Amino acid sequence: MGNSVSRFLATDPDQYEHFMGRWSRRLAGPFLNFSGILGGERVLDVGCGTGILTAAMAERGSEAVGIDSSEAYLVSARRNRPHPNVTYELSDVRQIPYSDASFDACVCTLVLDIIPEFDQVVGEMRRVTRPGGIVASAVFDFWGGFSASALIYDTGSVLDEGIRALRDDVRAHPLVRANAQADLWRKIGLVNVVEEPIVISFDYISFEDYWSSFSAGPTRIAQRLSVLPAARRTEIQENVRAGYLSGLPDGPRSFAIIVRAVRGTVPS
Numbered sequence: 001m002g003n004s005v006s007r008f009l010a011t012d013p014d015q016y017e018h019f020m021g022r023w024s025r026r027l028a029g030p031f032l033n034f035s036g037i038l039g040g041e042r043v044l045d046v047g048c049g050t051g052i053l054t055a056a057m058a059e060r061g062s063e064a065v066g067i068d069s070s071e072a073y074l075v076s077a078r079r080n081r082p083h084p085n086v087t088y089e090l091s092d093v094r095q096i097p098y099s100d101a102s103f104d105a106c107v108c109t110l111v112l113d114i115i116p117e118f119d120q121v122v123g124e125m126r127r128v129t130r131p132g133g134i135v136a137s138a139v140f141d142f143w144g145g146f147s148a149s150a151l152i153y154d155t156g157s158v159l160d161e162g163i164r165a166l167r168d169d170v171r172a173h174p175l176v177r178a179n180a181q182a183d184l185w186r187k188i189g190l191v192n193v194v195e196e197p198i199v200i201s202f203d204y205i206s207f208e209d210y211w212s213s214f215s216a217g218p219t220r221i222a223q224r225l226s227v228l229p230a231a232r233r234t235e236i237q238e239n240v241r242a243g244y245l246s247g248l249p250d251g252p253r254s255f256a257i258i259v260r261a262v263r264g265t266v267p268s
Contacts, residue, residue: 006220006223007114007115007116007220008114008218008219008220009218009219009223010049010068010069010070010072010073010218011070011072011218012072012218013050013072013073013075013076013077014076015216015217015218016049016050016073016217016218017050017076018212018213018217019213019214019217019218019219020110020213020217021049021050021052023200023202023257024049024052024053024109024110025052025056026200026201027109027110027138027198027200027259028052028053028056028109029056030198030200030261031053031107031109031136031138031198031259031261032053032056032057032060034136034196034198034261034263035105035107035134035136035261035263036134036263037057037060037062037104037105037107037134037136038061038062039060039061039062040061040062040063041062041063041103041104041105042062042063042065042102042103042104042105043057043062043063043064043065043103043104043105043106043107044064044065044066044067044096044098044102044103044105044106044107044125044128044129045057045064045065045066045067045107045108046067046093046096046106046107046108046111046121046124046125047067047068047069047093047108047109047111047115047121048066048067048068048073048074048077048088049068049070049073049077050073050076050077050080050081051066051074051076051077051078051080051081051086051088052081053066053107053109054066054077054081054086054088055077055081055083055086057107058083058084058085058086059083061085062085063085064083064085064086064087065086065087065088065089065103066086066087066088066089067088067089067090067091067093067096068088068090068091068093069090069091069092069093071090074088074089074090093108093111093115093121093124094115094117094120094121094124095124096124096125096127096128098128099128100127100128101128101129101130101131101133102128102130103128103129103130103133104129104130104133104134105129105133105134105135105136106125106126106128106129106133106134106135106136107134107135107136107137108121108125108136108137108138109137109138109139109259110138110139110140110259111137111139112137112139112175112181113139113140113142113170113173113175113176118174118175119184119188122135122137122184122185122188123188125137126188126189126190126266129266130266131266131267131268132265132266132268133265133266134263134264134265134266135185135190135263135264135265135266136261136262136263136264137181137261137262138198138259138260138261138262139175139176139181139259139260140176140257140258140259140260141176141177141178141197141258141259141260142170142171142173142176142177143171143176143177143178144258145197145257145258145259145260146257146258147255147256147257148202148210148214148255148257149214149221151240151243151244152214152221152236152240153166153167153170153221154167155236155239155240155243156221156224156225156236156240158239159232159235159236159239160224160228160232160236162224162228163221163224163225163236166220166221166224170220176260177260178195178197178260179195180260181195181260181262182194182195182262182264185262185263185264186264189267190264190265190266190267191264191265191267192264192265193262193263193264194262194263194264195260195261195262196260196261196262197258197259197260197261198258198259198260198261199256199257199258199259200256200257200259201254201255201256201257202254202255202257203252203253203254203255204252204253204254204255205251205252206250206251206252207241207244207245207250210244210253211237211240211241211244215237
């Protein structure tokens, strides 16, 4: 089941903005504060998507280059987040098309857990960063730190074996638990490695706002829900609704989400 659907369908930038883009904007500032990247540096954003982090770095004075394998996302980034100090380029992040030590720093957010060859990507990030430069990343903590998705995964797993398989696969990923990224950073030879949790808020105005962001987004849970028989999909939706409402009227709900951020330095 885990291999029968794409880990992430990066085809519709508007769906991404509804699903995650609004929260990625909240993450950008705390993540850049944590990373220690200074204005005036040349920085590569790996898996830049719709350009949220790339543009945030440029606004802080960096010369930012964003690369992604989705042309649709890059079109959105160029249209909605242009900046004189930003370049968006189509690229396979597993084979970054820049020479060694081309950047002062290299970052990625909410990317490594959806790429099977994540260790190859991190190795490339280290390669293109100069000695003394920062390599930083952030991924969700799926072990209790992403309650907004856990409500759907845990509820759906009771009613559908496919969702149960997806949930187990997501939580088995090597990077989505505390200190996992830090271990990888040290393994590839980075020094001064620090990993910290960043807490951001996912705020939904209603159950429909919440449900639509997960049931029609780019993730595997949305893909699985889309192929279920209508009756089973409705059954899952109504049980998730009961969890969202928890006996209260429909309306706003806020989920505290943990993102694990890591930074390390390329040895001089």
